[in-house]
Amino acid sequence: MEHDSGSADVYEQLARIGKVVVHPKRIELLDLLCQAERSVETLAEAAGLKLTTASAHLQVIRQARLVETRREGTRVYYRAAGEEVCRFVAALGDLGRARLAEVDQILRAIGAGSDSAERVTRAELLERVRSGEVVVLDVRPAEEYAAGHIPGAVSLPLEHLEARLGELxxxxEVVAYCRGPLCLLAPEAVAxxxxxxLRARCLEDGLPEWRQAGLPVATAPAGRSGRDTPATAPTNGHEARPGRRR
Amino acid sequence: MEHDSGSADVYEQLARIGKVVVHPKRIELLDLLCQAERSVETLAEAAGLKLTTASAHLQVIRQARLVETRREGTRVYYRAAGEEVCRFVAALGDLGRARLAEVDQILRAIGAGSDSAERVTRAELLERVRSGEVVVLDVRPAEEYAAGHIPGAVSLPLEHLEARLGELxxxxEVVAYCRGPLCLLAPEAVAxxxxxxLRARCLEDGLPEWRQAGLPVATAPAGRSGRDTPATAPTNGHEARPGRRR
DNA sequence: CTACTATTCCATAGATTTATGGAACATGAT
DNA sequence: ATCATGTTCCATAAATCTATGGAATAGTAG
Structure with a gap:
C-alpha cells in the first residue's frame, strides 16, 4: 500500500532477471558468455549439459534479454547483451565471496581465495609489462583469448601448460590471468x-574486470607469439564495439 | 572437464543468492532492507504480504546470508548484511533499467525514467546546499529517514507532503530524494x-547510492523522541528508534 | 504461574520449473 | 530436390516452490 502498483510491476520485471541466476548452470553459461561469444554446442559442452538442456537454459536467459544472438550459417552464436550483464555477474560473484563462506572456502582450497596478498594489481602489471619485466599469460581456452585479451599477453591454455612449459x-616472472575471481584456471597455472x-603470480581478477576498468583489450587469433596484431576478428562482434567504461 | 568440480560448486552456491531474487517480493523486501532495518511485521505490511508469507520469504533471504537479524524484546529486526548486498541490488536494478524496456517504461510513466535531464547530481547538491540555495527533502517514510539520511535533509514523507506544504x-528550490532509481516517491513528490x-527537482538516485559514493550519512530522530547513538556495528549504521506511526 | 505478542515452524494443495527425448526448422552442401 | 547439421520447439514426468492456516516457540507483562 505504501508502494504504488507501478513499483510492484518493476519488481516483477526484475524477477525475470532473477530467474536467470536461480540455476547454477545458467550462471555458468552467463559467466562463459562474459568471456566470449559462443555457439550453443560449445556452451553445452563447456557447461557439461545436453544440447537441448543448454538450449532451454539459453532461452530463459534470452527471455530476460541478457544475451543476444547472431546466426552464422547453421550455427547460432550467443553473447552477453552489454556490459551491464557482466557487471551484474561480477556483482553476484562479489556478493557470493563476501557473504557465503562456502564460496571463499572452495576458492581458497586451491589458492584462489581471498588471501590474495599474492596478486598483481592491474596498475602494477601495466607498468611492469611496459618495461619488459614480466610475461603475461592468458591461461583460458584459446577461443576466449581470441575473443579478447590483454595486449601483449601470450595464450597458453591451462590444459597445454605442462606440455609447453619449455616456451617460457x-x-x-609470469603473471597469469583467467576469467575472474571465481575462475580457477590462473591459480592452478600459478601453482x-x-x-x-618459476616465479609466477596471478593478476587480480580477470579479463572482464580489466575491460571494465577501461583498459585496452586486443582481439586476435590465438597464436603462440609474444607479439600481437590487434586486428578485429570479424568472427565475433562482441568486443568490436568500443564499449563505454565505468 | 574444462571446468573442475570446484567451479561447479561455486556456481551452486551463487545460485543460493539467485534464489532470493527470483521472486519479486523478495527483491522488494531486500530493497526495503537496504534502506533501513525493519521488523517482520513492518516488512510484511510494506510489501503487502501476509505475515507468515513474509516470514517465509525472509527465511529464504536469510539462508542466502543476505540479511542478519537482531532481536529486541519480542520483535525481530532484519537488516541487509553488508554493503555488498545493497550493491548487488543496485546492480540488479541497473541491469533491469538497461536491458528491460518494460522497467524503463514503467518508471518513465511517472517521470522517473531515464529522461533524467532534470536530476540534480550529488556534487551539485553538495555545493548548493552549502550555500543555502536549496532545501533537501527526504520523502521516504520517517523510519527510513531515522535510519540514515543526507545531512541537513528535512524529513517529509510523501504521504504527508500535501498536508505540510506550508512548511516549505x-x-x-526543493531537491527531493528517496530510495533510489527504482523508487517513485521523489518523482511523485516533485510532481x-x-x-x-514550487521549483523542485529529484536527486539522481537515492540514499543507498549516496552512501556508496562515500558521502556522509546522518542518523537522527525524525523530529520525535529517541536516542541516536548507533548501537549496531555493520557497515552502515542501521539505527531506528521511531515512534510507531499511525 | 497465565495471558499476550511477534515470529517461526509445519503440512499441504496448487503452481512452476527442470531435464530430456523426439519432432520440427533453418541453413548449406550435394 | 535430398541430405546433413545445428538449433529450437514440444510434451511430460519428476522435482521444487509458493501461499497460507494452524500449531509451536520465545519473550514480556501482570
Missing amino acids: DPGL TLRARG | DPGL TLRARG
Whole structure:
C-alpha cells in the first residue's frame, strides 16, 4: 500500500532477471558468455549439459534479454547483451565471496581465495609489462583469448601448460590471468609454474574486470607469439564495439 | 572437464543468492532492507504480504546470508548484511533499467525514467546546499529517514507532503530524494510540488547510492523522541528508534 | 504461574520449473 | 530436390516452490 502498483510491476520485471541466476548452470553459461561469444554446442559442452538442456537454459536467459544472438550459417552464436550483464555477474560473484563462506572456502582450497596478498594489481602489471619485466599469460581456452585479451599477453591454455612449459623464459616472472575471481584456471597455472621453480603470480581478477576498468583489450587469433596484431576478428562482434567504461 | 568440480560448486552456491531474487517480493523486501532495518511485521505490511508469507520469504533471504537479524524484546529486526548486498541490488536494478524496456517504461510513466535531464547530481547538491540555495527533502517514510539520511535533509514523507506544504519556503528550490532509481516517491513528490508552483527537482538516485559514493550519512530522530547513538556495528549504521506511526 | 505478542515452524494443495527425448526448422552442401 | 547439421520447439514426468492456516516457540507483562 505504501508502494504504488507501478513499483510492484518493476519488481516483477526484475524477477525475470532473477530467474536467470536461480540455476547454477545458467550462471555458468552467463559467466562463459562474459568471456566470449559462443555457439550453443560449445556452451553445452563447456557447461557439461545436453544440447537441448543448454538450449532451454539459453532461452530463459534470452527471455530476460541478457544475451543476444547472431546466426552464422547453421550455427547460432550467443553473447552477453552489454556490459551491464557482466557487471551484474561480477556483482553476484562479489556478493557470493563476501557473504557465503562456502564460496571463499572452495576458492581458497586451491589458492584462489581471498588471501590474495599474492596478486598483481592491474596498475602494477601495466607498468611492469611496459618495461619488459614480466610475461603475461592468458591461461583460458584459446577461443576466449581470441575473443579478447590483454595486449601483449601470450595464450597458453591451462590444459597445454605442462606440455609447453619449455616456451617460457625462466628468467622472467609470469603473471597469469583467467576469467575472474571465481575462475580457477590462473591459480592452478600459478601453482603448476611454481612447482617447477618459476616465479609466477596471478593478476587480480580477470579479463572482464580489466575491460571494465577501461583498459585496452586486443582481439586476435590465438597464436603462440609474444607479439600481437590487434586486428578485429570479424568472427565475433562482441568486443568490436568500443564499449563505454565505468 | 574444462571446468573442475570446484567451479561447479561455486556456481551452486551463487545460485543460493539467485534464489532470493527470483521472486519479486523478495527483491522488494531486500530493497526495503537496504534502506533501513525493519521488523517482520513492518516488512510484511510494506510489501503487502501476509505475515507468515513474509516470514517465509525472509527465511529464504536469510539462508542466502543476505540479511542478519537482531532481536529486541519480542520483535525481530532484519537488516541487509553488508554493503555488498545493497550493491548487488543496485546492480540488479541497473541491469533491469538497461536491458528491460518494460522497467524503463514503467518508471518513465511517472517521470522517473531515464529522461533524467532534470536530476540534480550529488556534487551539485553538495555545493548548493552549502550555500543555502536549496532545501533537501527526504520523502521516504520517517523510519527510513531515522535510519540514515543526507545531512541537513528535512524529513517529509510523501504521504504527508500535501498536508505540510506550508512548511516549505517558496523562495527556495526543493531537491527531493528517496530510495533510489527504482523508487517513485521523489518523482511523485516533485510532481506534486511543481503542480503547486514550487521549483523542485529529484536527486539522481537515492540514499543507498549516496552512501556508496562515500558521502556522509546522518542518523537522527525524525523530529520525535529517541536516542541516536548507533548501537549496531555493520557497515552502515542501521539505527531506528521511531515512534510507531499511525 | 497465565495471558499476550511477534515470529517461526509445519503440512499441504496448487503452481512452476527442470531435464530430456523426439519432432520440427533453418541453413548449406550435394 | 535430398541430405546433413545445428538449433529450437514440444510434451511430460519428476522435482521444487509458493501461499497460507494452524500449531509451536520465545519473550514480556501482570
